Amino acid sequence: MLAEQSSSHTLLLVEDDDLQARLYRTMLYRERGTEPVATDEGGGETGTTVETVRTLEEARTALEDDESFDLVLLDLNLPDSLGLETLDSVLETVDGTAVVVLTGIDDDAIGREAVERGAEDYLVKDRVTPRLLDRTVTYAIERRRRVTEIERQRNELAVLHWLVRHEIRNDATVVLGWAAALDATDPESERIVSRIEEAGEHIVELTESVGVMVESLEEPQTELVPIDLVAVVEEEIDRLEARHGDCTVAFDRPEGTVSVRADRFLNVVVRNVLTNAVVHGDAEETITVNVSRGTDGSAELTVSDGGPGLSATDRRRATERGYTTDEEGIGVGLYLVRTFVDRYGGSLTIESDPERPPGTTVRIRLESEH
Structure with missing residues (x-):
């Protein structure tokens, strides 16, 4: 499933070493079995697209101008930025885009810290293989997609929580207040008022139950x-x-x-x-x-x-x-x-x-x- 999804991703490669950049592009295209193919309105095959920039400034400009990137493959050490500050700067720019860090330092501590700061994963340059690069990119994109979907659902739950706990409950309380103020003068009127009160109380109880359920889903x-x-x-x-x-x-x-x-x-x-x-x-x-x-x-x-x-x-x-x-x-x-x-x-x-x-x-x- 994931391998099939990887065929139409758009990647931003941030790497100032031209030889390394060509190597990563070749790895990705070879492993995925496709080269970028131009399309027109008549249709056609769309392959993996890799856009390459050399500096942090160019990366930020590309990300601000084009929101269609699925992943940023980021070298931490660039001509205009070094180390984890490079990652921090990119993360400030992207929204919903996965980031995989490339580091030339064989130090897992840096990679783990990069993930803690918001990267989806990290790769040590000397250990990159075509299969490892492809799998890392594919899974990073899928993880970010799922996280984005969860965040969207949490926002919707927050809205639902507000509606249930405030708007609906408040209206039910108003109904109960007016029902209590009614003066039933005969058995039929008493029955009607009683049904209104029962329905209002049931609504209040439902809002409590639904509100608690939403609240429990919102928090760990x-x-x-x-x-x-x-x-x-x-x-x-x-x-x-x-x-x-x-x-x-x-x-x-x-x-x-x-x-x-x-x-x-x-x-x-x-x-x-x-x-x-x-x-x-x-x-x-x-x-x-x-x-x-x-x-x-x-x-x-x-x-x-x-x-x-x-x-x-x-x-x-x-x-x-x-x-x-x-x-x-x-x-x-x-x-x-x-x-x-x-x-x-x-x-x-x-x-x-x-x-x-x-x-x-x-x-x-x-x-x-x-």
Whole structure:
């Protein structure tokens, strides 16, 4: 795949030694099996193109005038610049273009520092072979392409994060405020206002879940630290009862703390499991929550509702992205839960509660911190 992609790249070779420059061009053309071929509007084959300049100033001018270069093959020691400052200057000029450093010094430390400063790779001149040069150039271009794509996606996620956490959430809050101000004078009006409030609260909960998911994608995976699962569950039960005043939660907790390895998103995991029990359970039934210590050194959280229960297919698919048993809704909560439980090295199962059928029990097992 990569070898096929290499046939139409445009490279800028920055090398003041004419003999070396001819050698690199020959290597590239021979290894790729093509010479540059001119094309016209009628079409034709396009080969690898290598443009050569001798100085840093010429390189910067070429890069500023032409943004189509896929890679810069850069000699660090030029008539008007020496060492890693040459690389720094080129990196200030390019945007999304891969840079591979050429050095005449047989010192891997310089190459590693060049990569740390932003180069995709480095080559020691005395060790360059046609195959090594071609592979290095091809993989460097592909790595830079992927990094650029990831950066683009991260920027899009940042925009999505803003829209979800601010614009959509703010509008939902306004809807809830106006719904609370309505004066329902008959059962039909009460039903309509109640539906508006339920929909508004559901939107707020979805924005929280989606916002957390986007936030977790935006940042590197955080280090897992000891967190008291009991304290987190108590906090989220208080939050749930404040938001859903008609729900009843029975919490069976052990003595002392139950420390698990997790990160700051553990609250979101517990919050979504509890909310799922409210949304899909029976409002008149008590939600049962239990935290226990496993004999194998693990910790377990179970949340059981008194709803109609889930079929075997629904239980198996409930944590898939976008899956829902409600044709009008989109499943987010349990997919989000599974994502973080996997990150913590734990497990998640969904089962019928044999003690209180039909109902549904969500069981999360996490590594405990001794």
